[in-house]
Amino acid sequence: SQTIHQWPATLVQPVGSPLSLECTVEGTSNPNLYWYRQAAGRGLQLLFYSVGIGQISSEVPQNLSASRPQDRQFILSSKKLLLSDSGFYLCAWSAARGTEAFFGQGTRLTVV
């Protein structure tokens, strides 16, 4: 069966520090991968999505970037965190367009 791993579960980082959140999927090949951010417990904002290795689409311009170095690995990064980057970050995968998306456990990021 397919599983998705996302870590860490919680993270407290100072302003200006770098960020790296990792997400991996097991049990499937060539998944569509997504990074969402959820602020204040509401609203899932799509940040990045990827349909294949090295293929990243950004939905909103911001202080973050994403990479897909391997088929089932998706990384969210920042060189310098801002206070406004605080939130709940969710990785997700789907088998194809028009199919169910499965979410990771999420990472609660607090920038102080």
Add this chain to the structure above:
Amino acid sequence: GENVEQHPSTLSVQEGDSAVIKCTYSDSASNYFPWYKQELGKRPQLIIDIRSNVGEKKDQRIAVTLNKTAKHFSLHITETQPEDSAVYFCAATGYSTLTFGKGTMLLVSP
């Protein structure tokens, strides 16, 4: 890209009442419409979905209806229970992405 509007943002009902959440979408090419439930501090999980070739789908106390012409779809929960309290999200597919509505916080009072 796809744009999904969801209403209401908050819905309070008494246990046993019905709850209805409505969504509209903009991309006429969208063909998959899932609904997710998110409990406090947890990940969203799929509760029901519908495809564009179907007008209605039901699973026990939960049903979803889709009107492709009007580009809107709705979630219906009957005989609500306190454990139904959560945030509910509708979503629609664009070309390669799943676009979510802003969520509805459902509060079911005993």
